[in-house]
Amino acid sequence: MSSLSNNHYNQCFECKKKSDRIEERDKIISNLRAQIINTQDELLHAQKEIIEYQRLLNLKRINYINPVSHPNVNKDRFKLFFGNIISPITKNILIDHIETAFGRVIEYYKDPVSPFAFISFADASAYDAALSKGNIRVKGVNVRIEMPRQRRV
DSSP states (O other), X not given: OHHHHHHHHHHHHHHHHHHHHHHHHHHHHHHHHHHHHHHHHHHHHHHHHHHHHHHHHHHHHSOXXXXXXXXXXXXXXXXXXXXXXXXXXXXXXXXXXXXXXXXXXXXXXXXXXXXXXXXXXXXXXHHHHHHHHOEEEETTEEEEEEOOOOOOO
């Protein structure tokens, strides 16, 4: 009889050990879930900050140089013609693409009815890189890059 009760005691002891291990692991899982939720909240907050920062950048992106405060700056010096600006190309998409490929844009003018734009670069290296490229592909659309022509009077 003592062997039977000893066997039962051992089984109960093993069950208790396993139950304690399960409780420990449940606590670990619960803590990890709480950490995941906190990290996700931090990530959402960071993404909101990035979106706001990008919005502010887009507001400041064009007209970096104020001609009134910088009267000696010739915005036309590094200006190029970009042709075939059609949907799905938007102002921000085009400027992002151009700045990534060539360099900083300081002025953007898009004709409201015609499919072209004039873009001025901040420096000669960006201007030369764009001009030597001759064309770029933006959102599947081939965009021509040329020297601006003289206006007809």
